[in-house]
Amino acid sequence: MSRVSFEQFQVQRAEFINQEENRALGSDVVLNEDEQKVNSHIMKLKKAELDVGFKTPRDFTPARHFFQALDKIKASPLFQLIQKMPKGAILHAHDTAIGSMETIVKATHKDHLWQNGDFDRPDPPKFQFSKSKPNPLNGSEWRSVAAIRREIGNEGYNNNIRNLFSLYHADPVNAYQCINQIWGTFSNIFISLEPIVTYKPVWEEYFYQSLEELYADNVSYLEFRGVLPPVYDLENHTYGPEEIVQIYYDLSEKFKKTHPDFIGVKFIYAPHRLGDDDAFKGYMDIAESLHKKFPAFVAGFDLVGQEDLGRPHVDFNERLLKMSPAIQFFFHAGETNWNYGTDENLIDAILLGTKRIGHGFAAIKHPRVLEEIKKRNICIELNPISNQVLKLVDDFRNHPGSYYFSDNYPVVISSDDPAFWCASPLSHDFYIAFLGLASARQDLRLLKKLALNSIEYSAMSKAEKVEAKHKWNIAWNNFIDQTIKSIAE
Amino acid sequence: MSRVSFEQFQVQRAEFINQEENRALGSDVVLNEDEQKVNSHIMKLKKAELDVGFKTPRDFTPARHFFQALDKIKASPLFQLIQKMPKGAILHAHDTAIGSMETIVKATHKDHLWQNGDFDRPDPPKFQFSKSKPNPLNGSEWRSVAAIRREIGNEGYNNNIRNLFSLYHADPVNAYQCINQIWGTFSNIFISLEPIVTYKPVWEEYFYQSLEELYADNVSYLEFRGVLPPVYDLENHTYGPEEIVQIYYDLSEKFKKTHPDFIGVKFIYAPHRLGDDDAFKGYMDIAESLHKKFPAFVAGFDLVGQEDLGRPHVDFNERLLKMSPAIQFFFHAGETNWNYGTDENLIDAILLGTKRIGHGFAAIKHPRVLEEIKKRNICIELNPISNQVLKLVDDFRNHPGSYYFSDNYPVVISSDDPAFWCASPLSHDFYIAFLGLASARQDLRLLKKLALNSIEYSAMSKAEKVEAKHKWNIAWNNFIDQTIKSIAE
Numbered sequence: 019m020s021r022v023s024f025e026q027f028q029v030q031r032a033e034f035i036n037q038e039e040n041r042a043l044g045s046d047v048v049l050n051e052d053e054q055k056v057n058s059h060i061m062k063l064k065k066a067e068l069d070v071g072f073k074t075p076r077d078f079t080p081a082r083h084f085f086q087a088l089d090k091i092k093a094s095p096l097f098q099l100i101q102k103m104p105k106g107a108i109l110h111a112h113d114t115a116i117g118s119m120e121t122i123v124k125a126t127h128k129d130h131l132w133q134n135g136d137f138d139r140p141d142p143p144k145f146q147f148s149k150s151k152p153n154p155l156n157g158s159e160w161r162s163v164a165a166i167r168r169e170i171g172n173e174g175y176n177n178n179i180r181n182l183f184s185l186y187h188a189d190p191v192n193a194y195q196c197i198n199q200i201w202g203t204f205s206n207i208f209i210s211l212e213p214i215v216t217y218k219p220v221w222e223e224y225f226y227q228s229l230e231e232l233y234a235d236n237v238s239y240l241e242f243r244g245v246l247p248p249v250y251d252l253e254n255h256t257y258g259p260e261e262i263v264q265i266y267y268d269l270s271e272k273f274k275k276t277h278p279d280f281i282g283v284k285f286i287y288a289p290h291r292l293g294d295d296d297a298f299k300g301y302m303d304i305a306e307s308l309h310k311k312f313p314a315f316v317a318g319f320d321l322v323g324q325e326d327l328g329r330p331h332v333d334f335n336e337r338l339l340k341m342s343p344a345i346q347f348f349f350h351a352g353e354t355n356w357n358y359g360t361d362e363n364l365i366d367a368i369l370l371g372t373k374r375i376g377h378g379f380a381a382i383k384h385p386r387v388l389e390e391i392k393k394r395n396i397c398i399e400l401n402p403i404s405n406q407v408l409k410l411v412d413d414f415r416n417h418p419g420s421y422y423f424s425d426n427y428p429v430v431i432s433s434d435d436p437a438f439w440c441a442s443p444l445s446h447d448f449y450i451a452f453l454g455l456a457s458a459r460q461d462l463r464l465l466k467k468l469a470l471n472s473i474e475y476s477a478m479s480k481a482e483k484v485e486a487k488h489k490w491n492i493a494w495n496n497f498i499d500q501t502i503k504s505i506a507e
Numbered sequence: 508m509s510r511v512s513f514e515q516f517q518v519q520r521a522e523f524i525n526q527e528e529n530r531a532l533g534s535d536v537v538l539n540e541d542e543q544k545v546n547s548h549i550m551k552l553k554k555a556e557l558d559v560g561f562k563t564p565r566d567f568t569p570a571r572h573f574f575q576a577l578d579k580i581k582a583s584p585l586f587q588l589i590q591k592m593p594k595g596a597i598l599h600a601h602d603t604a605i606g607s608m609e610t611i612v613k614a615t616h617k618d619h620l621w622q623n624g625d626f627d628r629p630d631p632p633k634f635q636f637s638k639s640k641p642n643p644l645n646g647s648e649w650r651s652v653a654a655i656r657r658e659i660g661n662e663g664y665n666n667n668i669r670n671l672f673s674l675y676h677a678d679p680v681n682a683y684q685c686i687n688q689i690w691g692t693f694s695n696i697f698i699s700l701e702p703i704v705t706y707k708p709v710w711e712e713y714f715y716q717s718l719e720e721l722y723a724d725n726v727s728y729l730e731f732r733g734v735l736p737p738v739y740d741l742e743n744h745t746y747g748p749e750e751i752v753q754i755y756y757d758l759s760e761k762f763k764k765t766h767p768d769f770i771g772v773k774f775i776y777a778p779h780r781l782g783d784d785d786a787f788k789g790y791m792d793i794a795e796s797l798h799k800k801f802p803a804f805v806a807g808f809d810l811v812g813q814e815d816l817g818r819p820h821v822d823f824n825e826r827l828l829k830m831s832p833a834i835q836f837f838f839h840a841g842e843t844n845w846n847y848g849t850d851e852n853l854i855d856a857i858l859l860g861t862k863r864i865g866h867g868f869a870a871i872k873h874p875r876v877l878e879e880i881k882k883r884n885i886c887i888e889l890n891p892i893s894n895q896v897l898k899l900v901d902d903f904r905n906h907p908g909s910y911y912f913s914d915n916y917p918v919v920i921s922s923d924d925p926a927f928w929c930a931s932p933l934s935h936d937f938y939i940a941f942l943g944l945a946s947a948r949q950d951l952r953l954l955k956k957l958a959l960n961s962i963e964y965s966a967m968s969k970a971e972k973v974e975a976k977h978k979w980n981i982a983w984n985n986f987i988d989q990t991i992k993s994i995a996e
Contacts, residue, residue: 024828412901
């Protein structure tokens with residue numbers, strides 16, 4: 019037995035590191051000369067933050083709770099650069115959690131909004147748009163929001179709204195003690211918010227404004243999930259699923275016209291997994307009719323809600339298999355840190371032929387699932403900030419995305435419900451992924467790959483993808499040019 | 508395009524789950540009839556804790572900080588059964604952090620112990636055994652511990668000792684804000700403790716008592732790391748590395764004689780990675796001479812200390828390659844959640860031909876490392892509680908061990924420095940691994956495999972392993988019999 023010489027060792031070591039780098043996500047991307055310049059710059063910014071963190075780990079933003087890192091991230095030159103970068107698509111986000119809190123605040127300025135209950139009670143207040151005062155609720159009178167605004171002042175009222183519809187807390191670790199508790203609060207936000215956003219004028223403005231905010235964040239395509247709650251107006255007219263999707267479609271088309279470099283929008287119908295069998299039958303009927311009416315705009319079907327406490331996939335498999343084969347699945351699966359039942363949804367999703375997997379946080383504990391994800395090229399939609407806020411992981415460096423990145427799994431970075439945690443539509447998640455999930459060596463090639471993946475794994479047709487890549491390429495080259503100019507300044 | 512029938516789906520699903528189970532660690536173990544009975548019992552206990560946790564995640568011990576779960580674990584019937592189980596070996600633990608706090612408390616009752624400084628100062632007090640009062644330290648007088656005991660009372664004094672030499676804190680999450688901070692405290696414990704334990708009578712009692720505690724925790728073999736600090740006595744005699752190892756050896760032989768079912772002890776010389784080049788040269792000389800003098804008792808060489816802040820492996824590779832090829836390596840590597848430099852120690856450890864890897868926490872982010880670990884059959888020594896206390900991971904369900912378990916990596920469960928976090932020698936780590944790292948489906952076969960692995964991946968010779976397995980088998984069968992009796996009662 020003998021040891022190798024140091025020279026041999028050094029050769030082996032370099033080769034080993036090289037082999038590792040070649041397996042990482044983005045390693046197949048070749049950067050041109052200009053991109054290499056931008057890469058040097060971005061890696062300098064990344065290294066600066068890594069060096070600070072290595073010395074003082076509590077100053078490393080991905081090692082902190084997102085709420086405690088928000089101000090620091092805002093001031094980060096790396097984050098600011100990522101904001102400007104054309105990031106491609108958001109493939110995983112929920113209808114009423116994309117538009118910023120200010121869009122909601124604005125909505126509460128509209129006439130005819132009524133409120134039942136105060137802000138400082140354990141039960142959140144209820145809201146309703148109505149021409150006249152609605153009937154008392156359990157004996158409690160409604161008051162017009164305008165009157166309450168006059169009473170407590172605009173700024174005070176707006177802050178109450180911001181608190182009510184966000185999970186933000188200055189001391190999140192102690193405020194939310196377990197996953198079920200924060201999911202309770204989280205689900206309540208959706209429920210409280212519904213009567214505000216489903217008022218037709220707000221519904222339209224909110225969606226259009228969401229697209230504006232995506233666009234401003236340099237995101238140019240959206241595939242979003244929605245439960246399609248009934249939309250209403252002051253004339254007591256209620257709009258059903260097909261009418262709501264028509265609104266989405268029309269507004270998307272309008273947005274594309276006014277923003278020619280925007281790629282587009284598709285919708286994934288994703289009702290709640292808590293529904294009983296009758297409700298589920300209704301969902302399937304809606305899915306079928308939407309698929310027929312909007313074959314290109316409606317991308318497919320999914321189920322939403324906390325997987326741990328919701329119904330497991332085995333409850334639905336038999337019926338899901340009977341859906342029209344042309345309807346594609348985009349299942350949430352493995353959004354859990356249990357290795358006890360819930361995570362079997364991953365197996366169901368794969369065997370049902372899901373095109374993508376929402377979250378896939380638990381996939382790392384399932385070697386056969388990992389194998390199939392690669393074999394079938396199923397994209398994992400990672401939402402790192404969502405996973406931290408909703409208490410799956412504390413330190414982003416322990417997020418399984420870091421494993422998926424290291425071995426070239428098909429993944430995209432998305433944002434889930436960015437408005438509820440005061441994040442930008444996509445930039446914050448990209449920043450966390452680049453700094454906290456990726457290795458120190460992963461560079462601009464990873465970011466470019468993530469953007470390209472978001473087009474590649476979208477539900478767009480081949481022809482749509484060609485056009486999408488064309489638009490994205492123009493934006494990307496422009497970003498590279500602008501960045502080089504700004505470095506030179 | 509069409510979907511499969513539900514019948515086909517069910518067949519595929521069962522097969523998929525079967526394939527996953529067959530890949531998991533321990534799936535190759537075949538249980539006899541008696542073991543199956545014990546398995547049913549243990550799985551009932553496991554399921555009960557999982558069910559409580561699934562309903563109320565904050566009551567799930569592996570989702571909590573270990574310090575906050577200690578009382579709950581003590582009362583757990585699953586834990587109590589695991590305590591009784593013959594767990595094989597501890598392959599990763601450090602000399603002066605194995606014996607319980609009470610052994611230290613007892614040592615401070617010995618005559619001739621002096622103390623410099625009070626307990627309530629930011630700087631911990633210093634200790635020294637000496638016939639006469641030592642000279643003042645920076646102008647500060649020494650006092651005899653006996654006198655201080657009389658002053659503040661025995662119970663008060665003992666509690667001060669317990670606090671001083673443990674990382675325990677009722678509010679650990681807020682008390683220790685980052686990894687560098689807790690490593691500072693952790694390293695200081697070793698330093699403060701040294702003059703107490705290196706007093707020869709204490710040194711001998713402490714080591715022998717550690718073996719007693721292992722034995723009581725149903726651990727029957729130990730491979731432990733030591734830095735070999737100078738041992739001293741009241742006659743100003745200082746004992747060097749070879750003499751200290753001789754003490755270890757003699758006491759181990761004595762222990763084996765009085766405990767014939769105990770398998771034995773080996774020692775891994777593991778000096779500090781912070782040492783400068785001259786110090787390192789000295790370490791290598793010691794390693795060579797120990798290897799010659801104790802070829803069977805001294806298993807090999809390692810380096811200890813915080814990897815992030817210590818010198819990286821690249822500083823030592825060239826010299827390590829020059830060590831006698833017969834000296835085996837057992838390197839700490841990847842005890843970090845950085846993907847930035849430190850984790851490259853993993854690559855060095857592997858290419859240097861390490862027999863086992865201490866911790867390997869970061870290996871999960873290195874696909875080539877993972878590949879080589881399997882190919883070269885390098886055992887990962889997992890220390891889950893250590894990793895949580897020392898702030899690599901919060902929720903045990905996110906520990907990479909859960910990935911290693913799921914895909915049959917060569918691993919053992921060990922305990923690192925159990926005394927410093929008030930854990931039993933091995934049972935607490937086994938319990939956490941079984942409940943928090945393993946899947947809900949993994950059963951007694953996993954526990955048996957972990958025990959068998961601890962013999963298989965030890966540094967014992969083939970002949971020694973045969974004897975070890977024989978002794979362990981007798982203990983195991985006895986455990987199975989006793990458990991069946993206790994279930995029937």
